[in-house]
Amino acid sequence: MRQEQGPRLLVAMDYSNSEDCLKVAHQLSPSECRLKVGKELFTATGPQLIEQLMTLGFDVFLDLKFHDIPNTTAKAVASAAQLGVWMVNVHASGGLRMMEAAREALVPFQTKPWLIGVTVLTSMSAEDLAQTGVNRSPQEQVLYLADLAKQCGLDGVVCSAQEVPTIKRSCGPEFLTVTPGIRPANSVADDQRRVMTPAEAVAAGSDYLVVGRPVTKAIDPSQACRQILQNMRDV
Numbered sequence: 037m038r039q040e041q042g043p044r045l046l047v048a049m050d051y052s053n054s055e056d057c058l059k060v061a062h063q064l065s066p067s068e069c070r071l072k073v074g075k076e077l078f079t080a081t082g083p084q085l086i087e088q089l090m091t092l093g094f095d096v097f098l099d100l101k102f103h104d105i106p107n108t109t110a111k112a113v114a115s116a117a118q119l120g121v122w123m124v125n126v127h128a129s130g131g132l133r134m135m136e137a138a139r140e141a142l143v144p145f146q147t148k149p150w151l152i153g154v155t156v157l158t159s160m161s162a163e164d165l166a167q168t169g170v171n172r173s174p175q176e177q178v179l180y181l182a183d184l185a186k187q188c189g190l191d192g193v194v195c196s197a198q199e200v201p202t203i204k205r206s207c208g209p210e211f212l213t214v215t216p217g218i219r220p221a222n223s224v225a226d227d228q229r230r231v232m233t234p235a236e237a238v239a240a241g242s243d244y245l246v247v248g249r250p251v252t253k254a255i256d257p258s259q260a261c262r263q264i265l266q267n268m269r270d271v
């Protein structure tokens with residue numbers, strides 16, 4: 037398993053245009069955080085912005101959560117690798133053949149992005165999951181999909197920090213856990229349902245903490261980022 041140093045804080049740059057994103061990126065430091073580009077920003081701006089963020093020195097997690105037939109997913113993951121992103125993801129619920137195809141698609145690349153499987157979205161409660169026909173608890177379903185992702189040779193999963201200890205026990209300490217649903221103490225959860233504070237997530241063993249609105253909606257995003265980093269060190 038590849039090892040690496042570097043920031044564990046991933047800021048979700050959920051903006052609708054390049055200008056807003058770049059304004060905040062210039063206030064952040066690649067030595068303190070990495071950047072996550074998701075569906076809103078990528079759909080609005082395309083690959084050019086990824087290049088610009090990488091030119092500023094940031095590692096980029098392209099969070100497009102691919103979920104399609106194996107061939108299409110594999111091609112999409114290869115296109116992401118071509119962009120030079122640091123991390124890319126697919127939905128683990130796309131199944132074994134889909135995840136294996138995604139992993140195989142990265143074999144030709146010398147510098148491979150981390151390939152991560154999304155388990156159960158952190159916005160989902162037990163009730164939300166049951167509405168999709170899944171009658172396991174979120175914790176059970178996350179573990180089930182994490183085990184499947186591990187079996188397919190993925191590098192780790194997206195999950196909530198609440199599930200990290202169980203995943204690490206089952207899949208091993210080197211299997212990466214990327215955890216959105218991070219909220220500083222006393223802040224609003226918004227649409228997130230399975231949340232933890234930065235300090236709790238670090239204590240639970242999360243490898244990478246994904247934080248969006250608490251930074252991007254702050255009056256001073258750089259100061260909000262520094263506060264979260266301080267809270268991560270408070271463990």
Ligand SMILES: O=c1ccn([C@@H]2O[C@H](COP(=O)(O)O)[C@@H](O)[C@H]2O)c(=O)[nH]1
Nearest residue numbers: 048074156157158216217246247248249
């Ligand atoms: O299970 C998941 C998977 C991805 N996300 C993404 O992370 C950020 C979280 O943003 P906040 O503003 O901190 O809630 C966002 O880009 C999601 O698309 C997730 O939240 N949960």
